[in-house]
Amino acid sequence: MEYEKITKFTKLILDFMFFSGIVVFATVPIWLKFAGIYYSQKISEHYWLMLIVFAASGLFGLLIVNELRKMMRTVICQNCFVTENVCSLKRMAKYSICISVFFAVKVLFFPTPATLIIVLVFFVAALFSTVLSCVFREAIDYKNENDLTI
């Protein structure tokens, strides 16, 4: 019962993150201009590069959250060991690598400790997603074998 509550709550948070993320993604050019004025002059100097990096990373971030939403749906239906989730994890690894690469490019023009941490975090996330997809595939094989044991 407790487990169900946590999964439903996580799904709600992911839904909120996804839809609010769309709003943030759509308004990237606007808040980037504000950031250039009030936060750092460097953002204004490299406006187009920053726009490409943040918009692309935002898009990949949204795609990751969407994959997580799909996975949570299967968890709620108590049928999470399916091939679709393996594919989702593999896609998430690819998206994470893309974000990592975009922020690595950003480091070259606008080096900050936070950006370096983001590069590292998403690189590790990509590795974890890949390993987790292998674990899921193993689990699916075990499940199929168990289901076909009469």
Added chain:
Amino acid sequence: MGIVINLDVMMAKRKIGLTELSKEVDITMANLSILKNNKAKAIRFTTLESICKALDCQPGDILEYVPDEGDK
């Protein structure tokens, strides 16, 4: 081919249907169909025992080893 299940042959010999056997063995029709159509990956000793009891036969009457084409 490996291990082949000749459940349908034994069922025909004993003149027993899938529904009746599933009731006697106490497994679902779906699982019995999986077993009959050679889709199962493994069979529990308890299931095999129940089937042998219901059909009054030996495990060898139900299970058969057929070598693969390459093994011949």
